[in-house]
Amino acid sequence: MRICYFDCFSGISGNMLLGALLDAGLPEALLRAELDKLKLTSWRLEIKPVVKAGLRAVMVKVRAEVEQQRHLADIQTLLEQSELNRVIIRRVLAVFQRLAEAEARVHGTTVEEVHFHEVGAADAIIDIVGAVVGLHHLGINEIVCSPLPMPRGWVRCAHGELPLPAPAVCELLKGIPVQGENLAQELVTPTGAALAVELSRSFGPLPPMFIEQTSYGAGSRERRDRRPNLLRLLIGRRQAVEESQLVEVIETQIDDWNPEFWPHVSARLLAAGALDVSLLPIQMKKGRPGFLLRLLADPAHAIQLKELVLSETSAIGLRFHNMQRMTLPRTVVELETPWGIVRGKKVELPDGSSRIKPEYEDCARLAKKSGGSLQQIHAAALENSNG
Known part of the structure; x- marks a missing residue:
């Protein structure tokens, strides 16, 4: 199981991911041969090594001679008529589908009517196809992404001046962990957000793994705070057994609930993915007897389990926090x-x-x-x- 961790300490964009994959060993000749299968004209690819804050990286720029607006159907036709691997085509289309849905919700239109401007231009198509090709060639089976940095400020696009994070980015990152960044500059582009959300299995800290290589992709702009504008990939093998795991502890205290329902509730929680459940008798305020309901959950199942507790018990609120645990093989x-x-x-x-x-x-x-x-x-x- 080859795993790749997207360490987005300075955000993510399509060209940053493509550069990092080239730095990780994606052959330039193979990339160009695969991109030629698109039958896309009037563009050229510039690839060069750079050094940012003393760190070696690869920078990629796509130069498009003709700007073109496209609908999702146009991009689908372009891909379907190409000679690309069908698996690659499906993953690329899934990324563009996410972009189209986000743009449609933000601008109050339908997916079919969305005009891709920046994200429909040749550079975005090359970045997305190239990234999917690179992950496929490197044999990456699983992707985990770090929380994404959200700056402030404004960005100029086809719709005019828009606040940062860009509205499409906010829409794409619903339910995804993010963190504020005191910088008036775009760090996460819509293309980068769509790639991260569609391709990543989960978001969070670095998972247990044996690191085999580290690579860097450079952004085309310098950060105003002089920090390196880089995306780091950590690639390696999953540990056969995760001795240290991140779990979410969810609990609530209830004193007006019939405990006869507990066997039914615990069975439903376990069936929905809870790692462990328990019900403890406690003495609550004013001397009333009550229960402490506690469960452990994989973060991926946490939202569903929280909703289940609130639906199946008399609880009106929950407490939850992340905790590390150690398990034996x-x-x-x-x-x-x-x-x-x-x-x-x-x-x-x-x-x-x-x-x-x-x-x-x-x-x-x-x-x-x-x-x-x-x-x-x-x-x-x-x-x-x-x-």
């Missing part, structure tokens, strides 16, 4: 008993030894089916695990 094994097969969870300990725990649900199922003792079945499975 585990695999599922089959354990033979006189009554049938029981699954077990084999856990590898830090000293290299292991332990196996029979699954309760399997033991209970066999006990009900055979009429045997749950205790006997569990003991037989445990004995088999030791053998």
Whole structure:
């Protein structure tokens, strides 16, 4: 599993991503050969090494001789008539679809009527196709992106002067972690935002991985605060087991809810992706008895689980925060008993030894089916695990 982390400490744009992929080993000759399959005329690609704040990077510029406005259908036709790999075409179209939907919502029109100005020009098409080609060639299976910096100020575009972050960027980044940047300059372009959102599996800190290489793509403008305008890619292999994981802890206190509903609620939470759930008796204000409902969630499932708690209980508010956890490597094994097969969870300990725990649900199922003792079945499975 090859993983790539988009470290957007200075934002992201299409040409910055393409430059970083060239720096990571995407052959220039291969890139040009793939882009020629587009049958797009009147453009040329400039690629050169640069040094920013002492860091070597690659800068890419697309020079288009003729500016052209395009609809989404025009771009789709251009791609469908090309000789590009079908997987690449689908991913490129998905990026442009996101852009079209964002532009339509911002400008109060439909996806079909959206006129792509800056993002429909040849430079954006080359940047997006080139980025998807590069990720495909480098064998990147998974992308994680850092939170994106949001500056202030104004940007000039086809619609005139617009506030930063650009309205289309704000629309694209709904539900995505961002952070304010005290800089009156564009850092995240609509093309960069669309690429990050469409191609990334998740957003957050650097995931557990073995880093194999680091590369940099340079932006075409200098930052006014003199910090390097670079996009960094960290490429490597996922750790087979994530010893350190980021989880979201979600909890609420309730004193006006029927606990008989808990088995139903806990089952729904687990089915919706909760990593763990618990209900603890507590004494609340004014001496009233109540419960603390707590669950652990992968950030990707957190929103759905929060809505589920608010729908299935009497809670009117939730608390949540991120927390690191450590987990041991585990695999599922089959354990033979006189009554049938029981699954077990084999856990590898830090000293290299292991332990196996029979699954309760399997033991209970066999006990009900055979009429045997749950205790006997569990003991037989445990004995088999030791053998």
